[in-house]
Amino acid sequence: MPPIKSDRLAEAVRLCEACPLGVRGRGVPGMWSDGALSASQGEVVMILGEAPGGVEMARGLPFQGGSGQLLHSLLKEVGLTAYYVSNIAKHQPPKVKGKQQAPDKVAVEACAPFLRAEFDLVRPAKLILLGKTAAKLVCEGNFSMAKVVNQTFALEAPWLQEPERSVPHVPVLTLYHPAHFLYNRTAPWIQKQVREWKQAVGLFLGDKAPTYRIERVRCETHD
Numbered sequence: 001m002p003p004i005k006s007d008r009l010a011e012a013v014r015l016c017e018a019c020p021l022g023v024r025g026r027g028v029p030g031m032w033s034d035g036a037l038s039a040s041q042g043e044v045v046m047i048l049g050e051a052p053g054g055v056e057m058a059r060g061l062p063f064q065g066g067s068g069q070l071l072h073s074l075l076k077e078v079g080l081t082a083y084y085v086s087n088i089a090k091h092q093p094p095k096v097k098g099k100q101q102a103p104d105k106v107a108v109e110a111c112a113p114f115l116r117a118e119f120d121l122v123r124p125a126k127l128i129l130l131g132k133t134a135a136k137l138v139c140e141g142n143f144s145m146a147k148v149v150n151q152t153f154a155l156e157a158p159w160l161q162e163p164e165r166s167v168p169h170v171p172v173l174t175l176y177h178p179a180h181f182l183y184n185r186t187a188p189w190i191q192k193q194v195r196e197w198k199q200a201v202g203l204f205l206g207d208k209a210p211t212y213r214i215e216r217v218r219c220e221t222h223d
Contacts, residue, residue, distance in 0.1 A: 150200035157169055
C-alpha cells in the first residue's frame with residue numbers, strides 16, 4: 001500500500017462525519033510542530049491528546065488554546081521543538097457544566113482509522129500520550145491516571161516493521177494533559193507535578209537521571 005499523503009489525510013479528517021460529533025464542525029487533523037517538516041528528519045516523536053477544544057475547532061489546528069500553548073512551552077523548556085501532535089478524537093466533545101467531556105467509545109472507534117493512518121504517515125519512534133483517553137492505548141481496564149502518570153510502556157509498531165521481521169515496539173510515555181495543570185493551577189502541589197512532568201519527558205528523550213554527590217558523614221558511635 002503506498003504511503004498516504006498528509007494533505008489527503010488532513011482533508012479526510014476535516015470532512016469526516018463518521019460519528020455524532022461530526023455535526024459539530026470540521027474535524028481537526030494533526031500537524032507538525034514548527035521545528036519539523038516531515039518524518040524523514042530523524043527519530044520522530046508523536047504526541048497524542050484527547051480531543052480538540054473550541055479554539056482548535058475554530059482554527060482547524062490541534063493544541064492552539066491555553067493547554068496547547070502550555071504544552072508547546074513545556075516541551076520547548078525540555079528541548080523538544082520537532083514533533084507531530086494530534087488527538088485521539090478529531091472533533092470537540094460536548095461540555096457539561098462548562099467542562100469538556102472525554103470522547104465516548106463511539107467517537108474513539110470512529111477516529112481509529114485516522115489514528116492508524118497517522119501512525120503510517122508519521123512512523124513515530126517515540127510516543128507521548130497526554131491524559132487518560134490517550135493512555136488507554138497502552139493501559140487496560142478502569143485505571144486511575146495518577147497510577148500511570150510519568151510511566152513508560154511499549155506499543156506494537158507495525159509501521160516500523162521490516163520485511164520478514166517480528167513486529168517492533170515503540171516506547172510510550174504517559175503524562176498528565178496540560179489542561180490538568182490549568183484546572184489545578186492554584187493547588188499547592190501543582191508546581192511539583194509540572195517539574196515531574198518535565199523531568200519525565202527529559203528522561204524519556206534521553207536525558208540522564210540526575211545524580212547527587214553524597215558526602216560521607218562520620219558517626220562517632222558506629223564508625
